[in-house]
Amino acid sequence: MSNPSVAFILNAHLPFVRHPEYPRFLEEDWLFESISESYLPMLRMFNRLVHDKIQFKMTISLSPTLCCMLTDPVLKERFLEYLERHIELGEKEVLRCTKEQPEFLEMARFYLDQARENLNDFQDRYRGNILEGFKALENSGHLELATTAATHAYLPLYKDYPTAINAQIELGVQSFLTTFGHLPKGFWLPECGYYPGLEESLKYHGISWFQTASQSMLLSPDKVEYGTYRPVQCPNGVAAFPRDFQTTSLVWSNASGYPTDRNYREFYRDIGYDLPMEYIKPYIHEPSLRVFTGYKYWAITGQTNQKVPYRRDLAQKRVADHAKNFLYNVHKKTKTLEGALDKNPVFTLGYDAELFGHWWFEGIDWLEQVFRQNAEHEQQASFVSPSTFLAKERDTLQTVRPAFSSWGQGGYSAVWLDGSNAxxxxxxxxxxxxxxxxxxxxxxxxxxxxxxxxxxxxxxxxxxxxxxxxxxxxxxxxxxxxxxxxxxxxxxxxxxxxxxxxxxxxxxxxxxxxxxxxxxxxxxxxxxxxx
Missing domain, CATH: 1.20.1430.10 (Families 57/38 glycoside transferase, middle domain)
Incomplete structure (x- = not known):
């Protein structure tokens, strides 16, 4: 046993926010930031890998609400206006930094170039519909696209309402078919929220796999032979891919994950809050509501106001180090498991897509380095999608009853059912x-x-x-x-x-x-x- 499989599953989702009754609306920026900082840069990264013939495979779930917003003429027009404002701001920032803060000039130019690239890709390459980019990568065999619940409902809290559960699943499948022209094989459970019996509704709608939290295996009433290191099948034949908590936490950990490195960019320090109102006012929300502009020049540094300027060269070195460390940990864990497993492990890693590029500025670069370094070192790991894995090894799956679980705080429903929202x-x-x-x-x-x-x-x-x-x-x-x-x-x-x-x-x-x-x-x- 020496060749583990890694299944990256990203959940691209945003709530349905559309307010044409206003000339501009603050919460619509959630979509525009995600397109410009995550989705378009991620597509460029994927296409670089394809161009360079680097082998990779990933799974991306695109929610029905997100797909609807990405194809809406009103929001597409507003996104173009958003980009034009950011290009204008970038041009002003290059001039300002040249005169006043030359230590920020490199990043000002970087942001301006990215905004221009986004405009070119959005208008010319994808003709206003970036879903075409994901479709092309699916057709080339590099991505598996999956769906999720119609409005990304946390399903365990509606299990006593089977019509609502069915509506969420059926419309998720129907929306995917309308958007991509074929039925989905996979279904992203919102917040990894699973309860026993949910798989019956999934099977009824033709779903062959879903992802779950680690606890779904650890608390199962059955003895799970491979823990979270291989998928299982439910008694009705639908496969469950449990998220490997330890490997996932190399990235997704507020205390020690890669994004916390002091050389990486600080998300919360933005010129929208730092610069004088008379300068920044055309680029924030009326009347004088300061917001993130995306122009951020400071490194994380730590819990202190004594920040240091962000240096992209240092951050890129850490990206390479963290990609190497990730592959090392996958290899090390595989070696550790050799005595316990009689089959190669499968590391299922589930993340929100917006983590990469938006929340973790260097995240897309890290993903690219993981794929490139893996190719350089004679394929330390095999990158798979759930469907490609099942096509080869479905007959090897253990039949297991997953337990009620989520990926939220405490592993159950505490986030979505507490004093603030009950x-x-x-x-x-x-x-x-x-x-x-x-x-x-x-x-x-x-x-x-x-x-x-x-x-x-x-x-x-x-x-x-x-x-x-x-x-x-x-x-x-x-x-x-x-x-x-x-x-x-x-x-x-x-x-x-x-x-x-x-x-x-x-x-x-x-x-x-x-x-x-x-x-x-x-x-x-x-x-x-x-x-």
């Missing part, structure tokens, strides 16, 4: 129950009533998104999260109240459909428990 569920659960009632009472409607009920189903699904309780837990954009949950539930009640009077509010419906453009082919009957 109040939301009684309202969302009631909306689900009333949606089921509407689907039974008014089954198979046509025309305006059908559209009205479809909008009610959208509102329920949007209220279920895991993003809102997560934001409330972290106390970040709490006012916005509370408003979104409240608005979706109020909107649902508009439909419920009108339908109880056998009426349709047509003016409201037209506005709602223009606002919530996702799931254009949704069928509200999906919530009918009698079907």
């Amino acid at each position: 109040w939301t569920y009684r309202h969302i659960h009631k909306a689900i129950e009333r949606m089921e009632e509407l689907a039974v009472r008014f089954n198979d409607q046509i025309s305006l009533k059908q559209r009205f009920l479809n909008q009610a189903a959208r509102e329920v699904l949007l209220s279920m998104a895991s993003d809102w309780p997560f934001i409330l837990f972290n106390k970040s954009s709490t006012e916005y999260a509370q408003k979104r949950i409240g608005d979706h539930l109020k909107n649902f009640n508009v439909v419920y109240g009108n339908m109880c009077k056998n009426a349709v509010n047509t003016e409201w419906l037209v506005k709602a459909e223009k606002r919530d453009i996702l799931f254009s082919d949704i069928d509200y009957n999906i919530f009918n428990p009698e079907r």
Whole structure:
């Protein structure tokens, strides 16, 4: 045993945020930052590897809400405006740094060049649809694309509502088919949230694999022969890929992960907060709301205000060191396991895609170095996707019953169900129950009533998104999260109240459909428990 497999699985997801009623909207920047700092640079990295004939394989789950936003004409136009502002700011920064802070000039030029590259790629290479870049890499055999729940709901907290679970899974699969032209084989469980029996719904919709947290194996009622070092199959045949906590933590650890290195760039220090208001005002939000601009010039340094300027040359050396260290740890762990396993281990590593490039500025460079160094050292590891692995070794999988688990704090539901957000569920659960009632009472409607009920189903699904309780837990954009949950539930009640009077509010419906453009082919009957 000497050749381990490494399965990188990235979850590309953002909540559905679209506000055409405003000329600019703060939370829409979540999308624009992710495109410009993670998705486009990641596509460039993948294409460099393809050009240089470096072997690699990765899996990326693209959520339905993200795919909808990436293809929306309104948001695409706003992203172009976002890039143009950042290019203008970059040109000003190059001039300012040349005169006032030459130690920042290299990075000012880097950010300006990246913004220009992003504009060129977005407009010319992908013609406004970066999903085409992911499709091309899937077609070339370098990526496996997967789906996730319709609005990325944390599913264990809805297990008593099978219609809602089914709706989240079915629409996730349906959205993927509409976007990519084929059915997905894999399904990213939001927040790695699994409960026993969930695999039955996945199998019903043709899913062959999903990922789980480490605890799903460690707490299984069965004796798991390979721990978290190989996938298993559930009794119904759907494969589960448990995340290897130790190897994952080389990156994803707030205390000691690679991104905490003092030579790496500080995320939270940004000229949007540092420079005088009269200079930065055209590039932040009105009236004078300071925000991240992406122009960041300081190294992490540690818990001190005495920061040092970021040096890209030093950071790139650490990137190479950390890639080498990662491959060394994979090899070392494989050697350690030789006496315990009779098969090569599979290290499943699951991350949010936005960690790379956005939160961890050097993360995309690190991924590239991992693939390049592995190729240089005669393939220390084999990079696989779940489907390519299963195509060769499905017959070797042990049958195991995974345990309830998530990748959140404590391994269960503490993040998505605590004092800050528990109040939301009684309202969302009631909306689900009333949606089921509407689907039974008014089954198979046509025309305006059908559209009205479809909008009610959208509102329920949007209220279920895991993003809102997560934001409330972290106390970040709490006012916005509370408003979104409240608005979706109020909107649902508009439909419920009108339908109880056998009426349709047509003016409201037209506005709602223009606002919530996702799931254009949704069928509200999906919530009918009698079907």
